Every structure is written in structure tokens, then in C-alpha cells.
Amino acid sequence: MDKTTVVLGVIGADVHAVGNRILEYSLKQAGLNVINIGVMSSQNDFINAALETGADAIWVSSLYGHGEMDCRGLREKCLEAGIGDILLYAGGNLVIGKRDWPYVEELFRGMGYDRAYPPGTLPETAIIDLEKDIYKKGDKNWRPC
Amino acid sequence: MEALLIDIGSTYTKAVMLDLKKVRIIKQGQAYTTVKDDVNRGLKKALADFTGWEKAEYKLACSSAAGGLKMIAVGLVPDLTAEAARRAALGAGSKMLKTFSFELTAIDIEEISSLEPDILLLAGGTDGGNRDVIVHNARMIAGSCLHTPVIIAGNRAVAGKVQDIFKQGGKEGYLTENVMPRLEELNIEPAREKIRELFLEKIIEAKGLDRVNSILDGLVMPTPAAVLRAASLLASGYKDERGLGELVVIDIGGATTDVHSIASGKPTRDGVSWRGLEEPFKKRTVEGDLGMRYSAPSLVEAIGFNSLFTQLEQALKSGLSREILQDYIDLIKAEVDHLAANKIEVIIDRLLARNAVNLSTARHVGVLKTIYTPLGVSLIQEGKDLTGVKNIIGTGGVIVYNDNPKFIMSGALYENQPQSDLLAPVEPELLLDSKYLLAPLGLLAEVEPLLAVKFMKKYILKAGDVCGNDR
Numbered sequence: 001m002d003k004t005t006v007v008l009g010v011i012g013a014d015v016h017a018v019g020n021r022i023l024e025y026s027l028k029q030a031g032l033n034v035i036n037i038g039v040m041s042s043q044n045d046f047i048n049a050a051l052e053t054g055a056d057a058i059w060v061s062s063l064y065g066h067g068e069m070d071c072r073g074l075r076e077k078c079l080e081a082g083i084g085d086i087l088l089y090a091g092g093n094l095v096i097g098k099r100d101w102p103y104v105e106e107l108f109r110g111m112g113y114d115r116a117y118p119p120g121t122l123p124e125t126a127i128i129d130l131e132k133d134i135y136k137k138g139d140k141n142w143r144p145c
Numbered sequence: 146m147e148a149l150l151i152d153i154g155s156t157y158t159k160a161v162m163l164d165l166k167k168v169r170i171i172k173q174g175q176a177y178t179t180v181k182d183d184v185n186r187g188l189k190k191a192l193a194d195f196t197g198w199e200k201a202e203y204k205l206a207c208s209s210a211a212g213g214l215k216m217i218a219v220g221l222v223p224d225l226t227a228e229a230a231r232r233a234a235l236g237a238g239s240k241m242l243k244t245f246s247f248e249l250t251a252i253d254i255e256e257i258s259s260l261e262p263d264i265l266l267l268a269g270g271t272d273g274g275n276r277d278v279i280v281h282n283a284r285m286i287a288g289s290c291l292h293t294p295v296i297i298a299g300n301r302a303v304a305g306k307v308q309d310i311f312k313q314g315g316k317e318g319y320l321t322e323n324v325m326p327r328l329e330e331l332n333i334e335p336a337r338e339k340i341r342e343l344f345l346e347k348i349i350e351a352k353g354l355d356r357v358n359s360i361l362d363g364l365v366m367p368t369p370a371a372v373l374r375a376a377s378l379l380a381s382g383y384k385d386e387r388g389l390g391e392l393v394v395i396d397i398g399g400a401t402t403d404v405h406s407i408a409s410g411k412p413t414r415d416g417v418s419w420r421g422l423e424e425p426f427k428k429r430t431v432e433g434d435l436g437m438r439y440s441a442p443s444l445v446e447a448i449g450f451n452s453l454f455t456q457l458e459q460a461l462k463s464g465l466s467r468e469i470l471q472d473y474i475d476l477i478k479a480e481v482d483h484l485a486a487n488k489i490e491v492i493i494d495r496l497l498a499r500n501a502v503n504l505s506t507a508r509h510v511g512v513l514k515t516i517y518t519p520l521g522v523s524l525i526q527e528g529k530d531l532t533g534v535k536n537i538i539g540t541g542g543v544i545v546y547n548d549n550p551k552f553i554m555s556g557a558l559y560e561n562q563p564q565s566d567l568l569a570p571v572e573p574e575l576l577l578d579s580k581y582l583l584a585p586l587g588l589l590a591e592v593e594p595l596l597a598v599k600f601m602k603k604y605i606l607k608a609g610d611v612c613g614n615d616r
Contacts (some may be wrong), residue, residue, distance in 0.1 A: 002273060002302075013518030033273070035328050040516075040523065048222045053274035064519055113488050138529065 003033040004134060005055040009041035012070035016063040019092065023059065026123035043074050047081045057087035057130060060113075067094035068107065075112025087133050089126060091117035110115075147171065148593070149198045150585035151188065151206035151361065152356070152368055153178055155213070156399065156482055160191040161585050163196055170580060170601050171330065180210045185356050204361040205588040208237055209368040211352040213240040214344055217262040217293075219326075220271040220488035221278045228296065228422055229324040230268040233333035237340035237428045238370025239264070240401075248278055249285045258291050263348045265338060267291045267307070270300030283307040287314025294343055294529040298324045298336040298586055319343065331423040341366060369429065371587030372540070373405050377427050378590045379538075379601045380407040386598040389535045393509075393570060394583065395502055395557060399438035399481055402501045405429045408528025410568075417513065417524040425531050430509045435501040437543050437588050438481040445474055447475045448500045461489070495553060500541040503556035503563075530568040532559060537570055538605055540578035550577050551608040575608040577595045 006027055009019050009064050017039050027034045035053050037045050046058050058078075062070055071090055078084050101118045108116035108144050116131055146165040151158065158178045162171040176190035192198055217238040220227025227246040234241055242260045247254055256447050257265070263285065268277035279299040286295060287310045294317040297307050302322055305381075311318030322335040349355045349364050357364050366374070372394060382388025391408035410424045434443035445453055453469055477483050485491040501592050511528025539554045547553060554577075555561060558567040590597040 005274070013516055013520070013522060016519070017521065037328070037348065039421075040525065048225055050226050051222050051275060052325070053271045053328055054271075054276065055274075065520065 003031065004034060004057070005033040005053055006130070006132070007035045007037060007046055007049045007053065007055045007058045008061075009037035009046055009049075009059075010039040010061045011041055011043070012064070012066055013040060014040045014062055014064045014070075016061075016092075017061060018083070020061055023061065023123055028128065030127045032127075035081070039123060043070075043077055046074065047077055047083070050078075050086055051081060055086065057089060059126070060088070060090045061092045062090065062094055064091040065093055066090060066097035068113055071113070072110065072111055085137075086116075087130070087137075088113045089115045089117070089130070091121060092127065093119055100131070102139060147197075147201040148205070148589055149195075149201040149361070150203075150588045151191070151357070152371075152584045153180075153188070153208040153210045153357070154205055154363075154368065155210050158184075158191045158210075159581070159585075160188075160195065161580075161582065162195055162201065162331040163589070163600065164587075165202070165593065165596050167598065168298040168603055170582075170604075173580070178210050182208070182265065182329040183356060184354055185360060188357060188360060197485075199447045203589070203592050204362050205591065206357055206364045207366050207368045207584055207588055208349075208354055208364055209240075211354065213262045213263065213369075213469065214238060214340075214348060215240050216266060216340070217242050217245045217257055217260065218266045219249065219268065219282055220244070221275055221602050222246060225329070225422060226268040226270065226325050229331055229333065230266045232331065232425055232428070233298065233324050233326065233336040234266050234340065235431060236333055236425060236427060237344075238338045238367035238429075239340065241431065254285055254289045254291065257293075258289065260291050260506055261352055263351070264343055265291075265295045266336060266386055267295050267297050267580070268299045268324045268338070270303070270323075271328055272301040272323050272384065274297065274300055276303045278301055279303060279307055283310040283318075287311050288314050288510065292316070294319065294347060294612055296336060296339050296343065297320065298339075300509070301326070315570050326423075326579070331425055331564070332427055334509040341370065351536050357586065365588060365591060368584050369396075369403055371584040372403070373427060373429055373587070374590050375583045375587035375597065375601065376405045376538070377407045378587075378594055378597055379605070382596040383598045386595055386602070388538050388598070392536040392538060393506075393531060394538045394540060395505065395554065396583075397498055397501050397542075397543050398436055400433070400436040400440050402432045402505040403429060404432075404505050406509065406529060406531055406534070408529065408531055410531060410533055411510060412526050413530050414524070415534050417526050421527050424511075424537075428509075430505070432501075432505045432508060435505050437497060437501070437603065438483070441477045444497060444501055447504055448497075453496060453500070457493060465489075491547070494543055495547050495549055498547065498553040499556040501538075501556075502553055503561060506557040506569050507562055507564075507567050512564075513566050513568055515566075526568070526570070532568050532571045534570040535573055536576055536597045537573045538576045538578055538583075539569065540581065540583050542581070545578060545581045551575055554608055556574050576605050577608045578604070579606045580604045593615075
């Protein structure tokens with residue numbers, strides 16, 4: 001079977017590049033195929049990349065506090081683009097102000113994201129979740145790395 | 146030692162004989178292209194005044210007759226593989242009829258067959274990426290009544306399968322490398338090469354152009370490919386003969402305006418991030434709505450009739466009736482071989498040409514967008530930054546024969562662009578292909594690159610130093 005492919009990028013006008021690099025490194029180390037579209041990526045950039053590369057998941061990072069605004073509507077656009085069942089993960093400093101994490105997680109789940117992660121999450125946590133999610137979807141034989 | 150170089154255009158067959166030892170032109174001639182019955186009639190007529198051409202060392206031709214090399218590109222996402230395929234086809238000197246994206250429908254297939262392309266370029270998916278769409282599109286094409294040869298330049302993982310689909314459908318499918326093997330990474334040379342091979346092996350014969358091979362050594366490429374070849378050789382130079390470095394060639398024709406840039410187009414300012422599909426170093430764009438004759442009405446539409454009329458009044462420094470301009474536009478549309486016959490017509494042609502240069506440059510060059518973010522201002526470049534390009538070369542009848550080529554070509558300058566964020570050349574030298582030699586020298590470049598550079602350096606002159614009357 002093919003390697004699992006993840007489209008990775010930082011959404012909106014956000015230019016934080018360090019976490020993006022770390023995620024790319026971790027995903028590659030875990031044996032995944034990474035398409036890193038980098039910082040300042042629009043929703044369309046994520047979708048186009050996923051379409052052409054036949055990706056299994058889109059990982060959206062947002063660190064500058066505007067995540068809620070930037071991430072909203074991505075699931076709907078994926079549906080329109082014909083990849084409505086793709087896995088969507090979000091992570092970083094997703095919202096501004098002191099809001100409880102469960103609230104934020106619920107917010108992103110409501111926006112159609114399969115997973116959302118608070119600051120301080122290790123890449124491995126999300127990679128293990130991806131393994132589970134893909135296994136659940138059953139469209140790929142996940143090989144433990 | 147001589148070379149006979151022929152450019153079989155849609156209207157004229159142009160011939161030039163070069164003395165390769167003395168690096169000079171021996172003779173130039175032209176006649177109407179006769180492609181319907183026998184292309185050789187026009188060719189012989191163009192050579193009527195030539196003596197001793199049979200003994201020339203090289204006898205080569207390029208052609209844009211019989212509709213040129215008509216192509217259709219099919220990809221997946223419009224900005225990605227569809228665009229990559231389009232660029233590959235344009236770089237091969239083709240005339241793009243249309244580009245399709247996503248899954249082809251029955252209606253699309255009908256449209257493709259009505260457009261009668263010579264070659265179809267099928268892309269879609271990065272290597273290992275999306276498979277479904279290119280396979281679907283291959284099935285749609287293979288199952289149709291289309292008999293166009295198809296070049297397969299998509300996802301490597303299914304390339305073999307796609308080829309089988311064509312084989313089973315009794316269609317010609319030719320395999321080459323993916324035009325976009327990884328996301329936003331362009332790989333158009335192999336597809337370009339394949340297109341040229343097919344052009345030589347199949348298309349020339351299908352169009353009846355292979356007849357010239359009885360007189361000449363061969364018809365070796367489409368004319369736009371010859372111009373691109375010449376331009377890239379002039380930029381790079383060859384051996385001891387130094388090139389000009391990065392440059393832009395603008396070729397105004399009756400139906401289209403072509404812009405070729407031989408330049409990396411990388412950002413020239415600090416702190417600019419480059420977005421989008423990778424840009425080809427040798428990039429050709431074609432504006433099908435900007436031309437001096439066939440496309441004159443759409444060119445006027447793009448300029449705006451009122452704007453053109455105002456420019457004309459300013460140029461004449463006096464008022465005139467709007468009918469004069471309208472009548473001339475109608476005339477050149479109807480009589481596509483019309484040559485400007487009086488002062489006003491020369492001025493209108495000059496204004497049309499300058500606007501064609503201006504608009505085609507604006508569409509070719511990249512754009513620098515300023516984005517205001519919570520973290521300050523960010524600059525994003527899309528397309529090529531040509532602000533630092535040092536040379537622009539003008540070619541095509543209207544530039545070469547008009548008495549003010551500098552005025553026409555200055556339409557390409559940054560200062561004359563409609564928007565300040567367009568990355569057009571700021572302070573280039575304006576050069577003129579004074580003897581209309583770029584396409585023939587692209588042919589010569591195939592066999593004698595060093596001499597081709599020498600000829601170009603001799604006959605491509607500063608636009609200020611020559612004008613049409615010197616010819």
C-alpha cells in the first residue's frame with residue numbers, strides 16, 4: 001500500500017514557520033508522505049494541494065490567534081471540492097483570550113475538524129491519532145512505523 | 146557556406162538566405178503561403194529571386210501555417226496540473242485552444258472534438274497523488290470518437306494504466322514524465338520534447354507540410370518554438386560568444402501577441418515570499434485576443450475604444466471623427482493583409498501595437514501583493530519578477546516595419562503599466578529584431594548555435610538606432 005499523505009501548512013496571514021518545520025520533520029520521521037505548503041496558506045491552497053496529491057489528511061496550524069476565523073469553512077470547501085471525507089486536524093494557538101480548551105475543541109469539532117490540539121501538544125500525539133483515524137476509516141492498511 | 150531558412154507563416158512564407166562565413170544576409174523574400182493544395186508553390190514563389198539556394202549547406206523550415214500546432218491541455222486543479230500542462234504546451238510553441246480541469250464530461254469531449262486539436266496533453270495528479278481523475282479522463286477520451294494523439298504526462302503511479310486504457314480504446318497514447326511530479330514543482334521539458342517529436346513525426350504530415358521535405362532538409366519545429374529557441378540562445382550565449390543575459394522577447398502578430406521571458410523571475414526584493422506554481426525559466430505566454438489584424442477587434446475591446454480614440458487624438462494633436470478609427474478597425478479585420486497606407490493608419494497601427502505590448506506584458510509578468518497582517522506588512526509575489534531584466538527585444542511585422550518601434554516597445558516598461566504592483570522591466574534596453582530574423586535564427590541555432598548568436602548580435606539593434614525607414 002501507499003504511504004499516508006498529509007498536507008501540512010500554516011493558515012491565513014500567519015508567518016510562524018518553526019512549528020511547521022518541526023511537524024514536517026516529525027511526520028517524515030514517522031514514515032509519512034508530507035506535502036508542506038508552508039506559511040501564509042489559504043484554504044484553497046490546502047484544498048488544491050490535497051486534490052493533486054490525493055492526500056489522506058490536512059493538518060492546519062494557526063499560531064497568531066486568528067485560527068477560528070481562518071479555519072472556518074474549510075470542511076465545506078472540501079465537500080465542494082469532492083474531498084469531503086478527508087481528515088482535518090487543527091493545532092496551535094487557535095483562539096485569542098483565555099477560553100477553556102474543551103470549549104475550543106468543541107468549537108473546531110463543530111466546524112468539521114476531526115481533531116484539534118491545544119498548545120504544547122507533542123507531534124507524536126497527533127501522529128498516533130492519525131494512525132487510529134485512518135485505521136477506523138479502513139481505506140488504508142496502516143503499517144506501524 | 147550558406148543557410149536557407151524558411152518560416153512558413155499562416156499568411157506569408159518568408160525565406161532568408163544567410164552567408165555563414167561573412168555573417169550577413171544574402172537575400173530575403175516572401176510570398177503567400179499555399180497550404181491547401183501544395184505548400185511548395187508558395188515556397189518556390191518566395192524563392193523565385195534567390196540564386197544558388199539549392200546548394201545551401203542547411204535548408205531548414207519552421208511553420209505556423211495550417212492553424213499552427215493546435216493543442217488542448219487537460220489537468221486536475223486549474224492552478225496546478227492544468228496550468229503546468231498548459232505551460233508545457235505553450236513552451237513547445239503550440240497554439241492553445243483550451244485548457245480543461247477536473248473530470249471531463251461528455252459535453253467537454255464534444256467540445257474537444259469540435260475544436261479539432263492536433264495533440265492533447267493529459268496531466269493530473271502529482272506522482273503518487275490523485276489517480277482517479279486522470280484515469281477517468283483517459284477513459285472518457287479513449288471511449289470517444291476522438292482520434293487526436295494524446296501525450297500522457299500525469300501521475301506516474303497510474304501512467305501505465307492510462308496508457309493501457311488508450312491502447313484498449315484503439316487510441317494513440319504517448320507516455321512521458323509528469324508535468325508536476327511534486328506539488329508546485331514544474332517539470333515541463335520532457336513533455337515539451339515529446340510534443341516536438343509528435344509534431345515532427347505526425348502533425349507535419351497530417352497537415353501536408355511534409356511536402357517541403359522534398360525541397361528542404363526538413364521542417365523542424367513550430368515557429369514560436371524557433372523564436373523561443375533563439376531567445377534562449379541569445380540570453381545564454383554560446384561558447385566564446387557571450388549572451389545578453391536575462392531578456393524578454395515580444396512578438397506581435399496578426400492574430401496573437403507572444404511574450405517570451407528567459408529569466409528566473411525570482412524576487413528581487415528582500416522579505417518577499419514567492420507563491421504558486423514554479424515558474425519556467427523559459428516562459429512563453431500567448432494572448433489570443435491581442436493581435437494587429439485577425440484579433441484587432443478584441444484588442445480594441447481590451448484597450449477600450451474611447452481610450453484608444455483619446456490616444457489617437459493626442460498623437461495627432463487634433464480632433465477627428467470617431468468613424469475614421471472605427472472604419473479602420475473594420476477594414477483590418479476584413480482585410481488581414483492590409484498594410485497601413487497613410488499617416489493616420491500608421492499612427493493607429495502604432496497605437497494598437499503599443500497597447501498590445503502593454504497588455505501582453507501586464508499579463509505575462511508577475512504581481513507583488515501587499516498583505517496587511519496582524520504581524521505587519523507581508524509581500525507576496527505571484528509569477529515572475531522581471532523588473533531587473535536588462536533587455537527587451539521586439540519582433541513581428543508591426544514593430545519591425547513601423548517608424549517608431551521604441552514607442553511601441555515602451556509599452557512594456559514598468560512605468561507604463563496600468564498597476565504599480567506589476568513586475569515589468571524597469572530600465573531595460575529596447576532592442577529591435579531589425580531584419581525579422583529571430584525565427585530563422587532559432588532554426589540555425591539547431592545546427593550552428595555559435596553562428597546563430599553572432600547573427601543575432603549583429604542584427605538585433607537598439608530600437609533608437611534604427612527605424613523602419615532605414616530598411
